[in-house]
Amino acid sequence: MAFAASLPHASPSLQLSSSLLGESLSSPTLFMGAPLSFSPSISSGKQSQLMQKHIVIISKKISGLEEAMRIRRERELRTTKPFRRIPPLRRGKVSAPLSVPDHIPKPPYVTTTLLPELSSEAQIHDSGGIAHMRTACELAARVLDYAGTLVRPSVTTNEIDKAVHKMIIDAGAYPSPLGYGGFPKSVCTSVNECMCHGIPDSRQLQDGDIINIDVTVFLNGYHGDTSKTFLCGNVNDATKRLVKVTEECLERAISVCKDGASFKKIGKRISEHAENFGYNVVKRFVGHGIGTVFHSEPIILHYRNEKPGFMVEGQTFTIEPILTAGNIECITWSDNWTILTADGSLAAQFEHTILITRTGAEILTKS
Secondary structure, X not given: OOEOOOOOOOOOOOOEXXXXXXXXXXXXXXXXXXXXOOOHHHOOHHHHHHHHHHHHHHXXXXXXXXXXXXXXXXXXXXXXXXXXXXXXXXXXXXXOOOOOOOOOOOOHHHHOOOOOOOEOOOOEOOHXXXXXXXXXXXXXXXXXXXXXXXXXXXXXXXXHHHHHHHHHHHOOOXXXXXXXXXXXXXOEXXXXXXXXOOOOOOOEOOOOOEEEEEEEEEEOOEEEEEEEEEEOOOOOHHXXXXXXXXXXXXXXXXXXXXXXXXXXXXXXXXXXXXXXXXXXXXXXXXXXXXXXXOOEEEEEOOOOOOOOOEOOOOEEEEEOOEEEOOOOOEEEOOOOOOEEEOOOOOEEEOEEEXXXXXXXXXXXXXX
């Protein structure tokens, strides 16, 4: 669960290769509309006739190439499948929070609706703590995988919330989002242009939607946090690419993590990959330390930065980049949780909880 924190000008000298016209044409006057002129030595008799015939042949070849390119463009336009424009996200009806059995231990923040402050204490564990983190994160990963199987057109996000809630409490765990700062549900479901913190409601998923499901469980006194963006039905290729690149950003960020590595490498690696595909990285929401506390230091910035700090063996934190197909400005609904892109562009997010080791990082929420 995220913590809020010109095309270059073409050269004037063009050349068509022999593979296209059967011979090389290097004179720019043939393509720039400049008049053709000939010297007196070749402007009469047989030489002149040969030159004029040669020009006619070249002109026909160029016209033929232009016509072939025009036909190809028209064919591509006819065969390209138009994709349905998804209407803007609208708030559905939010049902009452689900109950949790009394015997299940609950995190301390559920006794108040106030948003907890970020803990300044980094989550660094001994062998016992690491074992508990692995157990909590393994459950979170299984729950998320199950939630993904429910994603299909006509299913409501409220139905996903109910199923996730039941699986978590059946495992003897507590759904960490429930009651966190007054959050009314057991999971975050962020659809299409929703960046994060979407509240499950009565809205049915539509064919072509994307949905990020963010699962956190509290088990044996430890939190495990993970999220993934799922495709609903027939999703167009452009949206699939956004989702794929976002997941790749997370993978590349994790690859630079190890004991002694600088935290700023995470943002650099994510930004480089996102920019290669023309996407923007949301700055407002960050990763965080996690363990016995839901949100703690260190703050993990997903964009280029000069924030000091180094990773330590035994430390656990989340990396959870959000990428948008448009700009990164956002708006917040009146529920004070749901965050949408201001321009209505799609957003995708992936998240893992990782454990820093001497030589790398163990993905605790890997399924």
